[in-house]
Amino acid sequence: MFWNENKECMPREQMRELQGKRLQKLVTYVYHNVPFYRKKMQEMDLSPDDIRSIDDIVKLPFTTKQDLRDNYPYGLQAAPASEIVRVHASSGTTGNPTIVGYTRKDLAIWSEVMSRCLTAYGVTRDDTFSVSYGYGLFTGGLGAHYGVENLGATVIPASTGNTEKHIRLIRDLNITGIACTPSYAMYLAEVMEKMGLTKKDLGLRIGAFGAEPWTENMRKEIQDRLGLKGYNIYGLSEIMGPGVSYECQEQNGSHINEDHFFPEIIDPNTLQPLPYGQQGELVFTTLTKEGMPLLRYRTKDLTSLIDAPCPCGRTSVRMTPIMGRSDDMLIIRGINVFPSQVESVILEMKEFEPQYMLIVDRKGNLDTLEIQVEVRRDFFSDDIGAMLALKKSLSDKLKSVLSISADVKLVEPNSIARSQGKSKRVIDNRKLV
Amino acid sequence: MTIKQLSVFLENKTGRINDVVRTLGQNGINMHAFSMAETTDFGILRLIVSDVDKAVEVLRAQNFAVMSTEVICLSCDNTPGSLAVILEYLAEEKIFIEYMYAFAQNDKAHVVIKPNDLKACLAVLDAKGCTVLQKGDL
Known part of the structure; x- marks a missing residue:
């Protein structure tokens, strides 16, 4: 099942052409609207005309979390304030959080990519889906929420906390899917068992788990205890939020929504691009973003990319599970x-x-x-x-x-x-x- | 007259008290009394030793967090009710005792007291004719 077969299964050459066109447009846009990028490009003697295809992306400057911090709060925003309809924030390393503004179109794209994820997991408009990521400045809650609505399923904005009540709702409202951190899913199983209920009392069949690293063993345990199939979802607020990449039924790497988020793998020391299959730092360019578009944002997540065709029919590049970080960031309880x-x-x-x-x-x-x-x-x-x-x-x-x-x-x-x-x-x- | 007490910060770790005691021993410092106060993850060892200044120096050299605190050491008869009388004097004058520890030997008992107000406490003990020990008495 696909949400957008045209994009998700687009022939590779056609995809690269689309990415190239979008990149050209993006570079022109940030050059004229973000002084930070204009200055950087001018220092590199680079003009928007130098970007002719997606292959030219390697000429562009990188963006780091430090750049976001240095330009706090809105320095990297490209769209005028009047076009921004929502703001999210993520924790900063010291002091300033990272502020991300979204335009109406950004939110529509976010819902679109979230719908692709959910459809790949098997969610349909007949499902009732509980979002148990935190709602608020964190992108998890609202990001997943609008994806479910966009798909046409029923969303239950359960957020976190009050787990017993949540479990009763899962039973009473026939909730079939849940989005949360894998550790919260484990906790949910524990509370369910303490309440004297079994997975058979609940009708959960799909779990969208992310925001923290998890192992295959955890997947097996969650699936076994909650009676659902658990899929990885990946995202980061600087790029969009949840929905940057997602697992399909094959559960062999996460498909990247690369018509919107162009992935590269670089050597974190030399900053040179690495070929498919090699492990390095994941870098994203937001091809279609208006609010705060980023060129070659260094995620610091270590992974590798798979370009081999996936049996599910999707042609998009997949990323392997995150193997670690190239900085010292820890993810604790999400x-x-x-x-x-x-x-x-x-x-x-x-x-x-x-x-x-x-x-x-x-x-x-x-x-x-x-x-x-x-x-x-x-x-x-x-x-x-x-x-x-x-x-x-x-x-x-x-x-x-x-x-x-x-x-x-x-x-x-x-x-x-x-x-x-x-x-x-x-x-x-x-x-x- | 007050006496200088040695206080040592200790993590709750097996063998840690031993390290303090050994260091004192190796430096020829004798212990007259001590007490251990503990919380869930750290403790404070309080001691009356023969040479406080030297003890501070040698323990600091071993990276211990150490400080000296002024306390009062009083002596009373080793008989039922002797201490109660003295503590009654202090309570009457609203002197609060933060902590205390004691040891008794033969016909005398020594009590180390850390009151909230040293001066006031000493004044009460003096006025009531209690025996307050000085450094050389130990």
């Missing part, structure tokens, strides 16, 4: 966490040494984050109450910066290993790859 965020908080508090360690684990089905910090020798207090208050004050600050709660552990001075070169700040004990 939230992006950078060690530098923790550092910025600790540096502000004179009671602690500028030394810390993040220990990530998965206990049961929930990611845990422990942050160890060293108490400074001269700020140690003999008063236990004062020490506990200090610990709580750090926990509270971290929570407001990270958006997730962490378990703070005060440790002795000099007990965290120092290193000569790049210090190791993270121990991730989750087995996700």
